Amino acid sequence: MTVEKSSAWAPLRRGVFRALWLAQLGSNVGSWMQSVGAQWTVVHQPNAAALASIVQAASLLPVLFVSLPAGVLADVLDRRRLIALATLAMAIVAGGLAALSAGGLLTPTALIAITFVLGACQALTSPAWQAIQPELVPRSELPEAAALNSLNVNLARAIGPALAGFLLGLSSPAVVFAVNAVSYLAILVALLRWRRPAAVAAAGEPMLPALRAGLRYVAYAPGVRRILLRAMVFVLPASALWGLLPVAAVNRLGLGSTGYGVLLAALGLGAVGGAVLLKPIRARLGRNTLLGCATVAYAIGVLAVALLHNATIVAVLLVVAGAGWLGGLSTLNTTLQLALPAWVRARALAVYLMVFLGGQGVGALIWGLLAAALGASATLLMSGIVLLIGAASLAVLPLHPRTGELDRAVAQPWPEPEIGILADGEEDLDPRAGPVLVEVSYHVPPENAEQFRAALAKVGVSRQRTGARRWSTYRDVSTPDLYVELFEVASWSEHLRQHNERITGADAELYQAAADLALEPPRARHLLAN
Template identity: 55%
Template sequence: MTGSGSVGGERKSGSAWAPLRHRTFRTLWTAQLGSNVGTWMQTVGAQWMLVRQPHAAALTSAVQAASLLPVLFLSLPGGVLADVVNRKTMLVWLAASMAAVCGALTALTSAGLATPAVLLALTFLLGCGQALMNPAWQAIQPELVPREEIPAASALGSLNVNAARAVGPAVAGLLIAVAGTRVVFGINALSFVGICFAVATWRRQSTTVGEAEHMRPALAAGTRYVRAAPGVRRILLRAALFVVPASALWGLLPVVARVRLGLGSGGYGLLLGALGVGAVAGAAFMKPATAALGRNRLLALSSLVFAAGGAAAVWLTQPLAVAVVLVPTGVGWLWALSTFNTALQLTLPAWVRARGLAVYLIVFMGGQGVGSLLWGAVAAWLTPTGGVVIASALLALTTATLASWPLPASLGTLDREVVAPWPEPSLVLDPDPDDGPVVVEVVYLLDGEREPAFLEAMTAVERSRRRTGALRWTLLRDSEDVSRWVEVFEVASWSEHLRQHTSRTTGADAEAMRTAADLSRTPPQVRHLVPARTPTPVVASMVAE
């Protein structure tokens, strides 16, 4: 989840806390904080129920895996739903469903029926709900804060999660010791009820442009966008290289706390609280750190700090020393997460934002779930300490790849607002929305000296066409008239091509197309070729796009 707010009447502010001035942002952020506290309390309760079981390292890692692995197969459908249905309604129903699952777990625990299998199964169901909810929750953020406040809102979203980590585990440890795990499970159920009420009070403005997409083509459009967006793919790669080794500390810390440090549930909660305190402190310095170092250096620093902190935490034997070390480790975690989230929020256009964020969640949370299972197996083979140390060394090695695979330098500089630069096609035929495939030809006439610049410009045009719907794209040259160049791309249906006209082309896409068009001696001429259904000619009239 991330924070959210309202944009009306606010002016640009350099404050890291500026999004909290928006009433809706503040309301949802507070409700999210309560839900995140409840989720962390539940996580501690579930792990502590299993920590005394045989094969405790594998079982406690399985709790984290059960909550995170559903993103691998549900996050992208959740992102599609969030882009094609009302996000407010979707969030209310999902929060209500998760409250019901938490209520069932509370009842079963009170009746003594929460076996490890039942616990993991219900944790898995909660993970399914989170996998469906998270893309929608993250996608509403840019609806509700000005674009210049997105980095601050993203940092506040990460702060929310980590502030909850500072409070939830410590409170859970005390409550478990006094009243048992059923109490923390019940509090988590109530926290989702709070989400329902908070979202229901949000007066959302309509953001729909044209007819809503159908699920199957919307799913294809989302995955196609990611494939054709090198900047998005690079962010996903960096997230995976960070989270798989970083997940070892989260999955194995409860076993380290009990076996190596001899702590009870309260002590384990305090260790998680130290990580959360570090994250809260990191949020306060996120903006100046980014300004001073840049995103790539900040990501390198945060990764190395987390790696060193994780290794030190499992080697030390004094609980106080471990808690002190975990504070800067929490700073590193917050800075890395905020960097990834801000990068995606600034890169993705509104029409595909939830789907793009869903892919990110698949990579990040799915990677954390897979990593938890992996490092649980390593810990069972060696020791929990050995597993975390190996993971920390791997994280340091992956950080070195930032020199070759940095985050895109263009982050935040491209215009991602949706525009409609093309005129409506003027056609002889009237294709049905589902008619397809549709082939579009764009003819350019070039002077020889402009060819190198044109070829460079068409690289950006190709990426734009593929991101917005093109299944295939090619650039051809007329062998009889060497000044004549023909761009040809195929779209799945007429409705898909109309979405290129009305709701998928961003300001950056339009600029790329203008750059190429300006190199032509005459305005580019466009033809739309549709499937032959009648003897009527299928060639559309010439219209510049």
């Protein structure tokens, strides 16, 4: 069958993307098997609701501590090698978990600790996985690639839990854990076969300045901040279902391990259907409408588990919830991918993963503790209501309309800084020298003054987003039409990165809009602290 480039499956035509996608599918199946085995290990323990949620939280909370450093590493190191080393570590740790379980030495404390370590390794790779997508497919196929990656996770969710439930019925959690350990090998093979072009490898950048630059970008990117807010509003209540479903399956629906696996598979199958339908739906609905509908669909599944006793009806409605989960996740992820420039992609995605996965972990812990006090049904009912409130909040806090549509290609709208002969006779500045104060002067006619000030305020946000740690504007009292923009950058090397690597086409449009309101091209001076 011929797949058109514009179809939902177009990225799979590309060999490297296809190989990595299939390898991830195998590993994700193993990870979902591991998750079911871990939760099933504690589901018959005292305080099962709290323990099951803690196990879920242990796999997700490491993202809060690891994701930001991982994002920096993914931007400044070879992403392929980073993923490979972390994957090898996960294979070793998962093998140790299987050995402990087979030997009867696995306590709930040890299970939670090992799950935390595996979660930390996963968090170390996640920003790199996200950031390599634009290297595997063209920008025009990023929405389809994001949907396929979400489909990957959810297809694994359909297969892994059902397979884990079958194996648990025949054998023991040790076998499930062993399958997960072996599943990591597929990723290692695919990574070793990928010859990542040297041209896309990130240039070296010191860790702490790179971390500060990433956080500064997120702080001064309104569209990105709104995506993070919507992710938190969605995932905090949504996490209740993932943490409490095993308890509800046993205590409310009277199911065993196989039945629990079927419920998780229903969520996964819904996500698969959602991935197939997402492209035509996205073409008809805006991002905000799609996100709202996805949230409501997921809430339907949560409320079904909370209120209904018929396992068949619950499974059918969980298919709807799975489609909603895929729709919400894909909408947020795709919008963010398209909104980010290459230089900061992994770091900003790391912040997103902190919010999304960390929110799942924190939410699972909170809902688990509430379930221990109020019961699983009442807790799930609360989370479903919060989800519906979150969907309604899109009317007042939507995703910004141009997010994901701005030009993020690198541009160099500024002339190269002029450097004279220094006192020591050198013509090149020490990259570590700083701080650097940049002064930009504009002569603006009175009739353009108000419009210019508004344009310059947008320029200021861009300066801070790309590296300025302080920014301000002044007006010359002796020459009323003279406006002076001042911003400070930590070092000369940081300013060169700002100058040559971080300015996008959208930033250049902001600078040009301000410059067009002046009588002549702006003049810049670079002042270096003694």
